Amino acid sequence: MLPALLGVRKCRGFLMARHLLQLASKKPRRYYSSGNDIKQPSVDNPYCTMSEIKEEMLKSLGLEPGYTEEPKSRKELLKHQPKIEELPARSMQDSFSSAIIPLSKDRVLQDKYINFRGYVRLGRLLEDMDYFAAWCCHRHLKLPNLPEGVPMPYTIVTILVDRIDFTDVTASGTRDIRLSGHVTWVGTSSMEVVVWLEQKVDEKYQKLTRALFLMAARNATNSGSAPVNPIQPANEEEKLILAGGAGRKKQRQILSAQSVFKVEPNAQEQSVMYEIYKRTSPAEHAGPLKRLLPPDCRWMHDSFQMSTIPSFPEHRNHHNTVFGGFLMRSALEISWTAAFLYCKARPKLEHISDITFERPVSVNSFIKMTAYVVYTKLNFVQIMAVADVLDPYSGNQVTANAFHYTFSAPDTVTEVLPGSYHETMWYIHGRRKFNASNVYKSETVP
Secondary structure, three states: OHHHHHHHHHHHHHHHHHHHHHHHHOOOOOOOOOOOOOOOOOOOOOOOEHHHHHHHHHHHHOOOOOOOOOOOOOHHHHHHOOOHHHOOOEOHHHHOEEEEEOOOOOHHHHHHHEOOOOEEOHHHHHHHHHHHHHHHHHHHOOOOOOOOOOOOOEEEEEEEEOOEEEOOOOOEOOOOEEEEEEEEEEOOOEEEEEEEEEEEEOOEEEEEEEEEEEEEEEEOOOOOEOOOOOEOOOOHHHHHHHHHHHHHHHHHHHHHHOOOOOOOOOHHHHHHHHHHHHHOOOOOOOOOOOOOOOOOEEEHHHOEEEEEEEOOHHHEOOOOEEOHHHHHHHHHHHHHHHHHHHHOOOOEEEEEEEEEEOOOOEOOOEEEEEEEEEEEEOOEEEEEEEEEEEOOOOOOEEEEEEEEEEEEOOOOOOEEEOOOHHHHHHHHHHHHHHHHHOOOOOOOOO
């Protein structure tokens, strides 16, 4: 995996340099205006904004901004869905794009992105990264037989977000942020996208984070899968990246099959479970068996925060379900709150191990977001956030998403311990996520 990941880092500079060179050699796109209309820059311009990209996405899908009681039907676009053999191969350079969040100039935008300490709200950036990943997928798709003027007969949805690591650069709420990315691997109907975040510091862009999104191509009505263009690597760097994407797919399949919720914990983990049992059981079993909390510890069932969120049309995506980025932001913010209250000190987000989207969430849903402290080590806190969709009429609830975050605190935190077998499985699962994050280098992965 390491050579492929190194290839991604090296290829970013190569792709951007080549992309800018191509832009410089192209004739600029002409825009017409009348009166005092402002001329909008092309979305192929490396200095275009996220707002312009969102507008372009709406146009390409044949949608319009604004609320309508009955969403516009896209059923007539199903006849334009291509067959996979009709789709030409694409290189990674074809999907490469970049965009700016102009925080240095737009003070209205600053209020949306800034927190009370003057830093950027990371949840807002996750929203933009999710949207930008979908934009890269749109750039990858090329349908040669689509009639001119017909909207793109596709819907792009987020399947999961693979690990996200953060650098030591603290993102300011008043400096421009740049997003860049491209498609790195494709299946029959899925696309992996790498997205970078950088912020301008002293006239140079410094890396904030990098994320891998796995996106699914669906048909125009989101009722079935849709084929995507294959990738034909343009050079050796792209071959390395493509191989890395295939390797990550296999690794995800292995980890899913080995989930603690599917198979029993391994021998080392069972020893950990037994040690917890011994620490929390009375020395002498006189009378009914009770659980005892060791000194400087907290029970897991006392270490969570919960919020019930009504969703509104502003939270919807292009196919009229709750935007995945909104769920990501909400989960991160309640997880940060849970970590802050648990540590009694301001935590720092170190790592997001993975985010899974199990099912779509209707825009009229109530979403119960719960953040549990499931594992601790030294000054690190592992949070599992679960999004449940509530039916207010029947009282039923269904889990739609799960999120896993690693935070660090300035000092050693109180140890969390499970009080039931179910919580012990969460503890082991959280321990695995923490070990895989590599934020604590001395931890060995079983």
